[in-house]
Amino acid sequence: MKPLRAVAVGAGHYLPDRVVENAELESMMDTSDEWIRSRSGIERRHFAAEGQKTSDLAIAAARMALDNAGFEASSIDALVLATATPDQTFPSTATRVQHAIGMTGGFAFDIQAVCAGFIYGLANANALIVSGQAKRVLLIGAETFSRILDWNDRTTSVLFGDGAGALVLEAAPADGTPEDRGILSTNIYSDGQYNDLLYVDGGVSTTQKAGVLKMQGREVFRHAVAKLAEAGEEALLTSGLSVEDVAWVVPHQANLRIIKATAQRIGIPMEKIIVTVQDHGNTSAASIPLALSVANQDGRFQRGDLLLMEAIGGGLAWGAATLRW
Known part of the structure; x- marks a missing residue:
């Protein structure tokens, strides 16, 4: 019997209608378009409308991904939603999405690994498919970070935006070689000693409030470049491939300087890097x-x-994955 691979068969995304250019932020705080661009590469971002929830963004991205795959929601066995900005403390935002899209069976759950959430989600979705627990998985990453920004902190509030993306994965028999389509490797890591480098200063059992984002930007940058490069190299090694085999790198869109520094360290030209941070922010x-x-x-x-x-995010949590499209 041939092994199974989790093959990508559909993708979708959603961005809120409100576009916030750097110039708008200049009127809100002591910053400038030049300052933001030079430090992050960000030119604009999208913010959710009043009353628009993380689940609303996720639902729109999920529907686009299902349309792209040509599947009905009722054919999905598992829905995995990566988010650090859920609608409620409980139940999971994933179950709200499950109901809204018409997924009448299977199961749904949230994953919280902040910016690394989608890579953690890939690891979980892959495990569900390879183990035979699910034949089709809808994996979503959705955030409304505008809700947890400190508008008195110009160094962090200019970096983030809202949005959602989704990927439909389906089980397919494979030969078990690096030439297979689908997920070839997922490598995930965390180190809690760096908790204070990037966190939100609130929570149910501490302040009973959502809190706002806090970040030591310089330290996060230093860890990000080293850890992302190591994780990327390890993911290629695990899948039996090399840098020369890579057609595209799709990095976490946190900061253009991090993206460029990581690409240089791994040895991949920028022409092979998918960059959207200028339009979406983090x-x-x-x-x-x-x-x-x-x-x-x-x-x-x-x-x-x-x-x-x-990708790398608060925790610190980070990881990398390889997928043959």
């Missing part, structure tokens, strides 16, 4: 699936292309 768990869907919609991916994905 959308945390949504950033990789958002970038995947945008690039797929633009026709950049060809069947058989090897994709390397990598």
Whole structure:
């Protein structure tokens, strides 16, 4: 019996209607378009409308991904939602999405690994498919980070945006070689000693409030470049491939300087890097699936292309994955 691979068969995304250019932020705080661009590469971002929830963004991205795959929601066995900004403390935002899209069976759950959430989600979705527990998995990353920004902190509040991205994965028999389509490797890591580098200063059991985002930007940058490069190299090694085999890198869209420094360290030219941070800002768990869907919609991916994905977020939690499109 041939082994199973989790093959990507559909992608989708959603961005709120409100576009916030850097110039708008200049009127809100002591910052400038030049300052934001030079430090992050960000030119604009999208913010959710009043009353618009993380689940609303996720539902829209999920529907687009299902349309792209040609599937009905009722055919999905598992829905995995990566988010650090859920609608409620409980139940999971995933179950709200499950009901809204018409997924009448199977199961749904949230994953919380902040910006690394989508990579953690890929690891879980892959395990569900390879083990035979699910034949089709809808994996979503969705965030409304605008709800937890400190508008008195110009160094962090200008970096983030809202959005959602989704990927439909389906079980398919494979030969068990690096030439197979689908997920070839997922490598995830965490180290709690770095909790204070990037966190939200609130929570149910501490302040009973959502809190706002706090970040030591310089330290996060230093860890991000080293850890992302190592994770990317390990993911390629695990899948039996090399840098030369990579068609595209789809990195977490946190900061253009981090993206460039990581690419240089791994040895991959910028021409092979999918970059959307200029238009979306840092959308945390949504950033990789958002970038995947945008690039797929633009026709950049060809069947058989090897994709390397990598992300790091609060925790610190980080990881990388390889997928043959």
